[in-house]
Amino acid sequence: MYNxxxxxxxxxxxxxxxxxxxxxxxSGLFLTAYLITHLIVIGTVVRGEGSFDSMLSKFxxxxxxxxxxxxxxxxxxHGLNGARLILLDFAVGLRYQKALFWASYVIAxxxxxxxxxxxxxxx
Amino acid sequence: MEAKLRVRRYDPSSDGLAQYQLYGVExxxxxxxxxxxxxTRERLDGSLAFRCACxxxxxxxxxxxxxxxxxxxxxxxxxxxxxxGRPVTLEPLASLPVLKDLVADMGPFYxxxxxxxxxxxxxxxxxxxxxxxxxxxxxSTKLSQFAACIQCGVCYSACPMVAADDRYLGPAALAKAYRxxxxxxxxxxxxxxxxxxxxxxxxRCHTIFSCQEWCPKGVNPTxxxxxxxxLTMLKRLGFIRE
Numbered sequence: 001m002y003n004x005x006x007x008x009x010x011x012x013x014x015x016x017x018x019x020x021x022x023x024x025x026x027s028g029l030f031l032t033a034y035l036i037t038h039l040i041v042i043g044t045v046v047r048g049e050g051s052f053d054s055m056l057s058k059f060x061x062x063x064x065x066x067x068x069x070x071x072x073x074x075x076x077x078h079g080l081n082g083a084r085l086i087l088l089d090f091a092v093g094l095r096y097q098k099a100l101f102w103a104s105y106v107i108a109x110x111x112x113x114x115x116x117x118x119x120x121x122x123x
Numbered sequence: 124m125e126a127k128l129r130v131r132r133y134d135p136s137s138d139g140l141a142q143y144q145l146y147g148v149e150x151x152x153x154x155x156x157x158x159x160x161x162x163t164r165e166r167l168d169g170s171l172a173f174r175c176a177c178x179x180x181x182x183x184x185x186x187x188x189x190x191x192x193x194x195x196x197x198x199x200x201x202x203x204x205x206x207x208g209r210p211v212t213l214e215p216l217a218s219l220p221v222l223k224d225l226v227a228d229m230g231p232f233y234x235x236x237x238x239x240x241x242x243x244x245x246x247x248x249x250x251x252x253x254x255x256x257x258x259x260x261x262x263s264t265k266l267s268q269f270a271a272c273i274q275c276g277v278c279y280s281a282c283p284m285v286a287a288d289d290r291y292l293g294p295a296a297l298a299k300a301y302r303x304x305x306x307x308x309x310x311x312x313x314x315x316x317x318x319x320x321x322x323x324x325x326x327r328c329h330t331i332f333s334c335q336e337w338c339p340k341g342v343n344p345t346x347x348x349x350x351x352x353x354l355t356m357l358k359r360l361g362f363i364r365e
Contacts, residue, residue: 015332015333015336016332017330017331017332017333017335017336017345018283018331018332018333020331021283021329021330021331085330088330088349089330089349089352089353089356090349090352090353090356091346091349091350091352091353094343094345094346094349097330097332
């Protein structure tokens with residue numbers, strides 16, 4: 001059976017549908033990793049107030065604030081593209097699937113940019 | 124111009140693995156990939172194996188992967204596939220066993236199409252109509268898109284879900300199922316839906332739209348699959364009785 005690395009994942013063959021499919025899974029993996037990290041961080045509260053505060057202080061640096069902004073952008077994309085997929089599963093908006101993907105993507109990037117600006121004001 | 128091809132060669136009678144072979148042949152600028160393959164076989168290498176018949180995108184025989192994309196060789200110009208004069212890479216359709224060089228075994232693809240009852244099935248208990256059975260223009264127009272499928276296998280090869288699950292029916296079979304489920308003359312909708320609304324059927328489609336992107340005849344199998352999903356869900360939720 002000849003089945004090499006699928007050509008669909010070569011950049012030149014990547015179209016909106018494939019990109020949406022891949023990004024939905026990558027963002028899902030990122031959110032799972034975030035959730036696990038979040039539970040670990042929140043879990044330090046059982047070791048007392050000092051332990052919790054010391055853990056939180058590590059996340060107040062600029063790189064982590066940018067990651068927080070990214071998290072909101074990724075949540076926005078995952079949610080909006082998820083809504084797109086629900087519509088498509090009911091055969092609604094099939095002709096506009098590319099526009100719906102690009103709308104999800106642009107809104108998510110916009111949300112990320114807004115969060116970066118907000119984070120800068122916090123620092 | 125010199126048309127350059129980089130062809131994946133595989134000979135089942137030899138023990139060797141597949142390898143890529145370069146060819147260069149003088150062709151006019153209007154030459155298609157199929158024209159170039161025919162010239163290569165005629166002038167350079169008679170052992171080169173590929174399928175073709177109509178040369179005008181009607182039969183679907185010459186479907187293959189051109190620079191990684193599933194296409195018809197007769198509908199793709201060399202200059203279009205390789206604007207900078209680089210060799211055009213030719214490989215057989217993906218997700219199907221290879222018989223020799225660019226010839227894929229279409230058996231699994233056809234078996235899956237057969238599995239969805241791809242014909243009009245009349246209920247023997249019903250009396251046949253006394254006059255011709257008219258299909259209204261709106262329904263007919265909607266069906267014509269799916270009836271345009273030439274079963275070339277491009278959608279099957281382009282679908283990442285077929286590559287991931289060799290039991291998945293694939294876009295062509297599901298589009299065929301929708302074409303007959305949507306036909307008012309057909310009486311086997313329930314049987315057909317029960318065959319496709321399964322794990323390795325409808326629900327394996329993840330709306331990637333590759334089938335629609337690459338179909339050389341403008342068929343939109345994803346639209347058919349999503350409509351079948353909708354039909355199945357509405358039936359299971361009790362909104363449709365049939």
